[in-house]
Amino acid sequence: MSTIALTAPAAMPGAPARSSGYLVLAPSCLVLTIFFALPMGTMIGMSFMDAQTLSPTLLNYQRFFSDGLSLAGLYRTAVMSILVAVCVTVLGYPVAYYLARSRSRWRALVFALALAPELAGVVLRTYGWLIILEDRGFINDMLINLGLIASPLPLSKNLFAVVVGLTHVVLPFGILSLTTSIQGIDPNLERAAQMLGASRLSVIRHIILPLSVPGIVSSLLISFTMAASAYATPALLGGARFKVLATMIYEQVLFYIDWGFAAVMAIALLIMMLAISFLGIRYETRRGNRRSNREGEAS
Amino acid sequence: MNRVLTCLFWLAIALVLTFITLPLAVVVAASLSPSSAVTFLPWEWTTVWYGNLLADRWLQPFLLSVKIATVVAGISGVLGVLAAYAVVYERLPGSTAIMAGLLSPLSVPQIVKGVAIVLFLSIIGLQGVLGTPALIAAHVVLALPFVTRMAATSLANFDGNLDRAAQSLGATKRQRLQHIVLPMIKPGVLSGVTFAFIISFNNIPLSVFLVRPGDTTLPIAVINYLEYSLDPVMAAVNVASMIFILTVIFLFEKVGGFSAQLHGGSK
Amino acid sequence: MNVNRYLPLCLTLMLSGAPGLAFAETLVVNSYGGPYEAIIEERIIKPFEEKSGIDVVYDAVGSASQDYAKIKATRGQPGFDVVVMTASQSLQGCKDGLLEKLDVTAVPNLGKLVPSLAAVAGPCGAVHEVQYMSLLYRTDKLASPPTSWSSLLDPELKGRIILPTFQNIMAVFLMEIMSVTRGGDMIDNVDPGFSAMAELARQSIGFEQSSAILESYIKDGTVWAMPFWNGRAQLLVDQGVPVDYVRPKEGTVPLIATLNVPVGATNKQAATAFIDFFLEKSSQEAWVTGYKVGSARTDIDIPDDIRKRQITTQADLESLKLPDLSRIADKLGEWGERWERDVVSQAN
Numbered sequence: 001m002s003t004i005a006l007t008a009p010a011a012m013p014g015a016p017a018r019s020s021g022y023l024v025l026a027p028s029c030l031v032l033t034i035f036f037a038l039p040m041g042t043m044i045g046m047s048f049m050d051a052q053t054l055s056p057t058l059l060n061y062q063r064f065f066s067d068g069l070s071l072a073g074l075y076r077t078a079v080m081s082i083l084v085a086v087c088v089t090v091l092g093y094p095v096a097y098y099l100a101r102s103r104s105r106w107r108a109l110v111f112a113l114a115l116a117p118e119l120a121g122v123v124l125r126t127y128g129w130l131i132i133l134e135d136r137g138f139i140n141d142m143l144i145n146l147g148l149i150a151s152p153l154p155l156s157k158n159l160f161a162v163v164v165g166l167t168h169v170v171l172p173f174g175i176l177s178l179t180t181s182i183q184g185i186d187p188n189l190e191r192a193a194q195m196l197g198a199s200r201l202s203v204i205r206h207i208i209l210p211l212s213v214p215g216i217v218s219s220l221l222i223s224f225t226m227a228a229s230a231y232a233t234p235a236l237l238g239g240a241r242f243k244v245l246a247t248m249i250y251e252q253v254l255f256y257i258d259w260g261f262a263a264v265m266a267i268a269l270l271i272m273m274l275a276i277s278f279l280g281i282r283y284e285t286r287r288g289n290r291r292s293n294r295e296g297e298a299s
Numbered sequence: 300m301n302r303v304l305t306c307l308f309w310l311a312i313a314l315v316l317t318f319i320t321l322p323l324a325v326v327v328a329a330s331l332s333p334s335s336a337v338t339f340l341p342w343e344w345t346t347v348w349y350g351n352l353l354a355d356r357w358l359q360p361f362l363l364s365v366k367i368a369t370v371v372a373g374i375s376g377v378l379g380v381l382a383a384y385a386v387v388y389e390r391l392p393g394s395t396a397i398m399a400g401l402l403s404p405l406s407v408p409q410i411v412k413g414v415a416i417v418l419f420l421s422i423i424g425l426q427g428v429l430g431t432p433a434l435i436a437a438h439v440v441l442a443l444p445f446v447t448r449m450a451a452t453s454l455a456n457f458d459g460n461l462d463r464a465a466q467s468l469g470a471t472k473r474q475r476l477q478h479i480v481l482p483m484i485k486p487g488v489l490s491g492v493t494f495a496f497i498i499s500f501n502n503i504p505l506s507v508f509l510v511r512p513g514d515t516t517l518p519i520a521v522i523n524y525l526e527y528s529l530d531p532v533m534a535a536v537n538v539a540s541m542i543f544i545l546t547v548i549f550l551f552e553k554v555g556g557f558s559a560q561l562h563g564g565s566k
Numbered sequence: 567m568n569v570n571r572y573l574p575l576c577l578t579l580m581l582s583g584a585p586g587l588a589f590a591e592t593l594v595v596n597s598y599g600g601p602y603e604a605i606i607e608e609r610i611i612k613p614f615e616e617k618s619g620i621d622v623v624y625d626a627v628g629s630a631s632q633d634y635a636k637i638k639a640t641r642g643q644p645g646f647d648v649v650v651m652t653a654s655q656s657l658q659g660c661k662d663g664l665l666e667k668l669d670v671t672a673v674p675n676l677g678k679l680v681p682s683l684a685a686v687a688g689p690c691g692a693v694h695e696v697q698y699m700s701l702l703y704r705t706d707k708l709a710s711p712p713t714s715w716s717s718l719l720d721p722e723l724k725g726r727i728i729l730p731t732f733q734n735i736m737a738v739f740l741m742e743i744m745s746v747t748r749g750g751d752m753i754d755n756v757d758p759g760f761s762a763m764a765e766l767a768r769q770s771i772g773f774e775q776s777s778a779i780l781e782s783y784i785k786d787g788t789v790w791a792m793p794f795w796n797g798r799a800q801l802l803v804d805q806g807v808p809v810d811y812v813r814p815k816e817g818t819v820p821l822i823a824t825l826n827v828p829v830g831a832t833n834k835q836a837a838t839a840f841i842d843f844f845l846e847k848s849s850q851e852a853w854v855t856g857y858k859v860g861s862a863r864t865d866i867d868i869p870d871d872i873r874k875r876q877i878t879t880q881a882d883l884e885s886l887k888l889p890d891l892s893r894i895a896d897k898l899g900e901w902g903e904r905w906e907r908d909v910v911s912q913a914n
């Protein structure tokens with residue numbers, strides 16, 4: 001969720017028609033105001049209101065911090081997202097390295113296999129995992145039929161199932177950001193090190209991994225934020241026993257009809273995501289500073 | 300040592316690719332399985348479950364999803380190009396701030412946006428727009444920042460010399476926009492529009508709050524059905540919708556030739 | 567220009583769109599999916615469509631309490647005209663002014679219902695079916711039929727029971743009956759109920775919301791006993807699944823299902839016509855024999871073996887424990903939290 005670096009286009013013919021420029025912006029601004037800014041404002045307002053009487057109150061916030069369930073949900077969300085971020089980055093790295101370096105004709109196939117599933121939608125993939133992991137699903141069925149286990153292993157409706165499902169959903173994004181980063185590393189560095197007798201392992205350890213840290217960080221960040229805000233996968237694979245903030249928000253809106261409390265949970269989720277993005281931005285700036293310092297020393 | 304490492308490397312890639320394709324393969328297999336329990340025996344298969352797809356229960360949500368996704372792709376395509384044009388090409392004062400504002404929905408989780416929109420509509424008493432109108436509006440909010448960003452990137456990367464050359468040869472602004480700028484950014488915009496289509500077509504976290512009876516999108520119809528049953532019809536529906544999406548991408552690719560963009564700038 | 571080429575297409579789609587406007591003679595009925603859907607389609611909706619010429623759109627989304635939440639969130643305009651809920655939501659919806667009041671002028675067949683049964687649902691609900699929570703068990707797995715709700719806690723059933731989620735009213739009823747079993751009551755002193763539910767959670771393989779998924783577990787033998795609506799239980803018996811059900815000695819809670827019309831329904835006339843049709847003698851007979859439930863009409867002709875196992879009379883109803891449904895509605899939020907904290911957390 002980074003913002004675009006607005007590299008000024010190589011000196012466009014600066015047109016004086018400023019007013020028409022703003023006019024052209026108007027539809028986008030209007031749409032985003034009505035269907036994004038105002039709703040967000042309403043939601044923040046609702047979080048300070050009693051759902052029944054609409055009178056101002058801080059009770060929703062108090063409840064969030066004191067009922068034990070909400071903080072547990074927040075904690076589960078964080079743990080789940082961290083695990084997903086790590087799994088995605090670890091699993092995605094070899095594939096990303098291959099995609100960045102290979103010139104083989106298989107590359108296109110690997111690329112398609114790695115990224116095409118993203119286009120298939122979350123339901124299809126989550127449904128696939130449901131069939132595989134369910135108590136009476138593929139794996140348990142097979143193990144029971146083979147006589148290896150007597151009762152099904154607890155593979156679904158828990159943290160494990162949700163992490164597996166979400167890792168699968170998020171993996172293509174992790175692979176993309178890692179690939180881009182590894183592509184940016186000069187392959188000559190690796191070649192030079194190898195010619196100087198470095199083993200493959202030490203090339204990986206001392207050159208590739210350190211230089212791809214920015215890609216690793218961005219993969220971790222993207223995965224974390226995508227996992228924390230996912231709804232369908234935790235709902236289907238986590239069930240009643242593994243509820244995260246997203247599923248709890250849904251329940252507050254569509255079952256208990258407590259909008260004020262739903263708003264507080266939504267804000268908590270939002271703050272967690274913004275905090276993570278902020279860490280990412282700070283990392284980027286610090287890195288940028290260090291680099292410019294180094295360049296300053298060199299000159 | 301290097302040998303072992305290479306082997307491990309290939310093994311890791313094979314495992315990850317298996318992990319990625321496994322659930323898809325299982326769903327495809329289940330959709331062809333003659334047993335109503337979701338299992339798969341490769342020597343017995345049937346297409347009988349696909350017969351259910353034409354029932355209203357799946358056809359209606361499918362058509363609605365296609366309609367909404369098309370409208371969303373159209374609206375966000377037009378609005379996104381206009382916004383990118385104003386910010387990048389016209390370089391309005393304060394363009395960085397404007398761009399940040401236009402992209403701000405990206406940093407808000409979808410489920411939060413969904414809650415916000417449904418609360419807002421209920422508070423101001425517009426529950427009548429739940430269903431298609433609310434779905435379109437919400438999906439546009441979701442897709443617009445992506446399209447704007449892709450259009451802005453295309454505009455920013457586009458070689459201004461061409462434009463200046465045309466200008467010095469006396470081309471009007473209109474002519475330049477029509478014959479130079481738009482064709483140049485077409486691949487970027489088309490990939491943004493395709494992306495908008497897919498985002499809308501597959502969306503769950505926003506749609507889940509905004510559908511109404513008789514106005515339900517395909518992914519929501521699927522998760523509602525999963526509440527009651529885990530049968531192969533589900534698998535058939537999912538496979539068909541995946542094939543549809545791949546076809547859409549193929550067609551857009553034919554029109555726009557944007558694969559280079561979609562592939563994240565790989566050489 | 568591509569943008570120009572797509573624009574007319576988009577506009578046409580938008581203009582041709584606007585559904586909802588074309589829904590003049592369609593009636594949207596919200597109810598449940600799974601076996602329920604197949605039976606209501608065949609026994610009630612098809613005959614109704616043939617008789618009235620009205621098209622019925624069937625919406626199988628959500629449990630009764632989720633449907634009510636949707637009515638509340640949309641201030642009575644949820645998008646469906648008739649909804650199948652229970653007496654709990656009927657009472658609450660009447661109080662909140664979100665459900666239409668129904669009377670004999672609009673729905674003549676309301677006059678044919680047993681007054682005391684009809685009264686349970688208040689003026690906004692038309693009782694179209696009566697069931698009770700039974701204890702369903704596998705006859706091939708249990709040595710002897712269970713007689714008490716406490717049998718669910720038998721060591722032999724460890725890992726062999728399943729529980730409803732809190733979104734399913736059965737969860738509340740089970741908690742209440744366990745509370746009574748353990749010396750508590752149904753509203754004010756439910757501590758024994760919750761502690762019993764915690765034990766049940768440790769005993770269970772988990773929670774599911776819909777009856778269709780719950781029953782799939784007992785059908786394939788994963789689960790050997792569970793609470794279940796007796797009508798649905800009877801359906802399983804009739805399908806030849808090796809199961810049977812009992813009314814345990816501590817008694818049980820009835821489920822009074824109702825048809826309701828949200829105040830903002832777009833098609834009220836068709837809605838009341840549908841409700842009246844559902845309460846018709848022939849429809850009630852078709853429903854009672856099809857879905858294996860009890861009826862609030864005593865004048866229906868049904869085979870004795872069905873009548874014997876269902877609630878059809880005043881006396882049947884009195885043998886059951888009917889909690890104060892409107893007070894339950896007020897407790898729902900508090901109990902929901904407690905359920906998460908005390909019950910769900912205990913599941914393995």
